[in-house]
Amino acid sequence: MLSRVADSIYWLNRYVERAENVARFVDVNLNLILDSPRGVAQQWKPLILTTSDLPLFEKRYGQFSAENVIQFLTFDSDYPSSILSCLCSARENARSVREIISSEMWEQVNSFYLMVKEAAQAQSLSELSAFFAEVKMASHLFAGVMEATMTHNEGWHFGRMGRFLERADKTTRILDVKYFILLPSPKDVGTTLDEIQWIALLKSASAYEMYRKRGQHRITPSEVVKFLVLDREFPRSIQFCLMQAEQSLHQITGTPTGTWRNSVERPLGRLRSELGYVTLEEIVQMGLHEFLDHLQGELNEVGKKIFETFFALEPVC
């Protein structure tokens, strides 16, 4: 398959997944604010901190107000990771491979884009919650349509790999929000307020119910981390995402799982096994934020290698 085409399907999926996850973590905060006791100041800076786009935000907006942060992350067409920009890019990518993907996929991404564009023109903060729910649903629809209408061939696996790598990265960032959100004082750790924040976080990853169902029902920080990082069955946990991405990678290359032949298989396989054998204690010892940082770094490396191996092919002269 053409490198450019593989690249477009990969990014089409990454952008759709990215838009969904931005909606998710703006939604965490909206939830948190609604549940916060009176007198606790709204915290919007953490959202910007987790995106690693702090300098850009400060330059363009300055104030960390709800309006500014939401505008930046949702409808700012000059910020490449805003929901609107993600959908523009997803659609551009889809348009350039329309003859490869199914027409249902194109129609879904196109109507998704039109929905977001329309919302950007007629936004009101009160309807945002409904809008974010729609974004999540549209992204799920896209993934479902792709699953059910596109041949599960090489291109499909590139798309799926893109989606799961993006999701793994974004789950690290959703977890990181909690690191940046400050409790009113250190003695609030372990209180109801702390617990409410963890619940909000689980909810934003659609993980709250699934978490409750998996045996040990109490909400504790270490169990939440374990669930969102190491669970092998929950579809938004990092470990699950890496397993899926690796599976698709090996379908593309034909290399048996557990072995490697190219420069993508090695870092991805290594990262997936690391998560398979790391313990919660080791994560705590390293520090959750530092650990998440490390995962993000490794995921970036995998993305870079995918680009070099499959997309940026130069002839040998």
Next chain:
Amino acid sequence: MQFSSYNPGEFYDELFAAQSQPRPEAIPLIQRIEALSPGELRQRQQAAQIALFKLGVTFNVYGDSQGAERVMPFDIIPRIVSAQEWSQLERGLKQRIQALNLFLADIYHEQKILKDGVIPAEIVFSAKGFLQPCQGLKPPAGIWCHITGTDLVRDRDGQWYVLEDNLRCPSGVSYVLENRRVMKSTFPALFATMGIRAVDGYSGHLLETLLHLAPPNLPDPTVVVLTPGIYNSAYFEHSFLAQQMGVELVEGRDLVVADGYLQMRTTKGLQRVDVIYRRIDDDFIDPLAFRADSLLGVPGLMEVYRAGRVAIANALGTGVADDKVIYAYVPQMIRYYLGEDQLLPNVPTYLCWEAKQLEYVLANLDQLVVKAANESGGYGMLIGPQSSAAQRQEFAQRIQANPRNYIAQPTLCLSRVPTLLDNSEGLPQLAGCHVDLRPYILYGKEIYVHPGGLTRVALKQGSLVVNSSQGGGSKDTWVLAAADLSTELGSN
């Protein structure tokens, strides 16, 4: 919706011989439309339009903001071409393509037609589309113009004329196929009874035409469609044709010359390409051979092409025959190469580089249509009867500054077809709008005229400009099958 008040006026109407007198072949269609209420007709029109938008049958308008796609307005009242008339067009088009192909082969080799003084050599050499690097080129099977979209028009008396040949990369065929798809669901009953010839065979014929160019004995040749990319106005069509043929759609950046062959970059390494259906203009196809600033093409492609290691459709250099001055010589070409009289006439054309004709053109600017020799798409044109004195003044200066680059033609009174428009109160009405016709001709093992074509319609009432970039729309074209099988076979 009733046609009783529809007046064909002093124009040639494709569906009506006179007021309330439909042409015989159009009677079933007229009856069907009359059985529908105006509201329902309009509703079907809107449904058809929405269906096309959903299918993504869009074009981009240059100068508009990036990525802005539009749907070409679609009118649900089709144009009908009778079997007998079509078989005449078919013969005329085949004759013309054959002569043009011989002309192209000649001027890039022996140049006999120039040496024999049939066409002035300086006219050919000064044509923008004449490409020096194509000298001596031997395209596979000796075919230069594989895909042609000839523009035909009909004058007040019903006479057909060839307006333009479009030998480079004519677009619009995707509308023919998609318009038909929509029309089949709009008037299913008529398709069952009227004997309308199917258009779906186009992609199959196109693929055969392209495969015919691959090196013989190659078990599984790789054919690709080369597009400038998603911002090109006809991108939808490029993608559509690649999909319909089941071949790769590539951009210049997907291709590279390596080991003396043209190759495409795939996730599994480089793969050889044998045939390109290019939808990029000659100038842009290889920055080493032509425009150095082109980012759309492939450096080194021309060398591979000249070495016969890749086939390109249409061949490079065909644009020379799209020059409107050279167009004027097609009747002479037909006589010279085929020893025949032209079956399908040219529009009478005045050549401004000849002093006497120039004089006449300048004196009659308000009567004539003036065109730049190298422009297309309705750009660079003066329609005399609809122009202001200032515009004529400006054109007169342009013509005098560069007479070689201008031709003039009498203003034809294009034929009309009833079209569903809104009147000034927003109510549906039937109005006659001017049309042209672009049939598509494929030259592979033999010359094949696709039974259909794009009918473009000027939706502004009274307007003669049908180009989509200038606010034109399209209609489905119904070519009827001959009632009697022997005529049908005779025409093939």
